[in-house]
Amino acid sequence: METEENALLNDQQIEAIKHLNGPCMVYAGPGSGKTRVITERVSYLINVGHVNPREILVITFTKAAAEEMKNRFAKDESVEDSKKRQVTFGTFHSIFFRMLKSYCGYNLENILNEGEKFNVIKNIVRTLDVGNHDEEELIKDLILDIGKWKNNLFNRGEFIPKTLESSEFKRVLDSYENFKVDHGKIDFDDMLTKCYDLLRARPGVLEHVRNQYQYILIDEFQDINGVQFETIKLMAEPLQNLFVVGDDDQSIYSFRGANPQIILNFHDIYPKAQKITLNMNYRSQENIIKSANQLIKQNKCRVEKQIIPTVKANSEIQYSEPKNREEENRTICQFIELLMSEGYSYKDIAIIYRTNLLAGSLVDSLLDRNIPFVSRDHIYNVFEHWIAKDIIAYLKGAFNYYDYDSLMRIINRPTRYITKNAMRKAQTYHKDFITALKVKGELMPYQNKNIADLSYHLNNIKYLTTKEAIKYIRKDIGYDRHIENYCAEKRIRCEGLIETLNELEEASSRHEKIDGFLTHIKDMKSSLSQKSFHRTEEEQVELLTMHSAKGLEYKVVIILGAIEGVIPHHKSMDTLEDIEEERRLFYVAMTRAKERLYISSSLIRYEKPTEPSRFINEIRQNDNKKGSFVIGQEVEHKTFGKGLIEQISEKIMKVRFYRIKQVKPLDIDTCIHHKIVK
Numbered sequence: 001m002e003t004e005e006n007a008l009l010n011d012q013q014i015e016a017i018k019h020l021n022g023p024c025m026v027y028a029g030p031g032s033g034k035t036r037v038i039t040e041r042v043s044y045l046i047n048v049g050h051v052n053p054r055e056i057l058v059i060t061f062t063k064a065a066a067e068e069m070k071n072r073f074a075k076d077e078s079v080e081d082s083k084k085r086q087v088t089f090g091t092f093h094s095i096f097f098r099m100l101k102s103y104c105g106y107n108l109e110n111i112l113n114e115g116e117k118f119n120v121i122k123n124i125v126r127t128l129d130v131g132n133h134d135e136e137e138l139i140k141d142l143i144l145d146i147g148k149w150k151n152n153l154f155n156r157g158e159f160i161p162k163t164l165e166s167s168e169f170k171r172v173l174d175s176y177e178n179f180k181v182d183h184g185k186i187d188f189d190d191m192l193t194k195c196y197d198l199l200r201a202r203p204g205v206l207e208h209v210r211n212q213y214q215y216i217l218i219d220e221f222q223d224i225n226g227v228q229f230e231t232i233k234l235m236a237e238p239l240q241n242l243f244v245v246g247d248d249d250q251s252i253y254s255f256r257g258a259n260p261q262i263i264l265n266f267h268d269i270y271p272k273a274q275k276i277t278l279n280m281n282y283r284s285q286e287n288i289i290k291s292a293n294q295l296i297k298q299n300k301c302r303v304e305k306q307i308i309p310t311v312k313a314n315s316e317i318q319y320s321e322p323k324n325r326e327e328e329n330r331t332i333c334q335f336i337e338l339l340m341s342e343g344y345s346y347k348d349i350a351i352i353y354r355t356n357l358l359a360g361s362l363v364d365s366l367l368d369r370n371i372p373f374v375s376r377d378h379i380y381n382v383f384e385h386w387i388a389k390d391i392i393a394y395l396k397g398a399f400n401y402y403d404y405d406s407l408m409r410i411i412n413r414p415t416r417y418i419t420k421n422a423m424r425k426a427q428t429y430h431k432d433f434i435t436a437l438k439v440k441g442e443l444m445p446y447q448n449k450n451i452a453d454l455s456y457h458l459n460n461i462k463y464l465t466t467k468e469a470i471k472y473i474r475k476d477i478g479y480d481r482h483i484e485n486y487c488a489e490k491r492i493r494c495e496g497l498i499e500t501l502n503e504l505e506e507a508s509s510r511h512e513k514i515d516g517f518l519t520h521i522k523d524m525k526s527s528l529s530q531k532s533f534h535r536t537e538e539e540q541v542e543l544l545t546m547h548s549a550k551g552l553e554y555k556v557v558i559i560l561g562a563i564e565g566v567i568p569h570h571k572s573m574d575t576l577e578d579i580e581e582e583r584r585l586f587y588v589a590m591t592r593a594k595e596r597l598y599i600s601s602s603l604i605r606y607e608k609p610t611e612p613s614r615f616i617n618e619i620r621q622n623d624n625k626k627g628s629f630v631i632g633q634e635v636e637h638k639t640f641g642k643g644l645i646e647q648i649s650e651k652i653m654k655v656r657f658y659r660i661k662q663v664k665p666l667d668i669d670t671c672i673h674h675k676i677v678k
């Protein structure tokens, strides 16, 4: 019987697999079997081409994708196990670092990991006193800028940093480079540039590498950057046995310097390259493919591809507009439970989101409902942010005046003019902090008054629900104002910090009692620390960002938080290119689904109404007609009178009524047709 693993290959796939020597590019949409062609071609090279497996190098971008490919190859029974083990599979970083190890003597201790890099750049930013952003944001953005600068081998002169003025950026960059030289370190970007320099500077090494890897295969080629490609070009000479597969519509790493023009111009660089396109989709049901195509068609910078569905079954895409995030999380959990009752298992399901910030409150609901999950990414825990720690310190301090750590943390947030000296003195007196300050702190009258106010506020907090308490700290105690002043003083933007406060406040609404909330925070910390990624055969729902989802597939995909500002992300809305990359991200997420796709846009976030992502409308443009209703049609409702249809979904349509000037979601059955208004 034909199974998924041995399903017959189509003619174009066979052509690609049988390609033996010289450059070749396979260019095709998602689910068309590009990755399968790579693994099958490796087998073919060994079995039919009699290529020594040690000479085959297979590269991709993420560890997860490399593992996935290796596992698929491991299942191929046509190749002897001993030979299988000799093929090299890896990411660009792992393979390039291996060369640096062999030829330059680098070892793991020389690597400056991402956490260390963050701290080094933090120190530089502080020492040079640059930037007018939130420090954490600034550092993250600087890391991206530095990466882009490095990976842009030939256009460094034209590089315009996103974060700082060019001259300031250069100062940070120089300090950073000097630090690494002084400490004998290299970071992940250096692994690529140093490898390129190595191969250019040492012909003997280059010769050796060329002999070692005579056949190079690259998956997800649309995400290759300048340095990676230049290095690969060097390695592939003179045989040019370079076999690449990719899809420009899935290029989602331009923020890290990936250059999709490389795949589009492959033929200019290798005019003799064979070009093969695959147009059958073996992964997803028809509705998913149609909607995804509908979406990606809106991008201007792309090459049109044909994608023919082959999967027979077809189910509706489910779209939900829960009234807030709490309900969004709840309905997702209920949907998962429903899937389980239909015979799916947890590991068939992936929940995909734009940013890690979104996962936090979902994780809460999953833990509550005992739905097992695992994540490839670090799940962002809002409670670990320093701003959350301030709020938590207020909540703890309110119930325990002996909690010196908490109270000292917030005593001057907002400022109450309590000096370090006064606090030191208070600590010598074995009483609660407020009393100790009053007795031992040698306070001036205005300081005394501030302390009395604080004590009054702390006492009030005890009688509030968690959410009320957080609002009280933010507004009545003036914590938000304090943050605004802090930002103004440091000349930094404060949106990110206020967003964190909003996220925290929203997270608190599930725990009415403050002590319950505090216990929950502790539990979250320990649960999340055990959730680092191990891909096991275990029954677990997988949580991942759109960026990590590339190349993977699941029976069921749930996309969460499909609202404007989240996807497209508010930081990536400025240019057409930004929006197009966000659209590709959404496209990648959708096309991971084999059987079921569920998209959710919560109508309220941080107590404010949201707009569903523009991509939802684009997907549904085909779907405008429902029964005999169309968008733009005038209808009449028994209660609200006449209005115009603005949006139509399954059973609901949104109507803007003339009388109430407000869009109302209505049950389709309750409306009467009228004329079509143009």
Ligand code: ATP
Binding pocket: 004, 005, 007, 008, 009, 010, 013, 028, 029, 030, 031, 032, 033, 034, 035, 036, 037, 247, 250, 282, 283, 550, 551, 552, 553, 591
């Ligand atoms: P992406 O662009 O998302 O990485 P892809 O083009 O790499 O997708 P694959 O992951 O290789 O696609 O294949 C998608 C699915 O289709 C896999 O489950 C694969 O086993 C299956 N498949 C590939 N070719 C065939 C075929 N000829 N017949 C049946 N199934 C196939």
Ligand code: MG
Binding pocket: 034, 035, 036, 219, 551
């Ligand atoms: Mg693939």
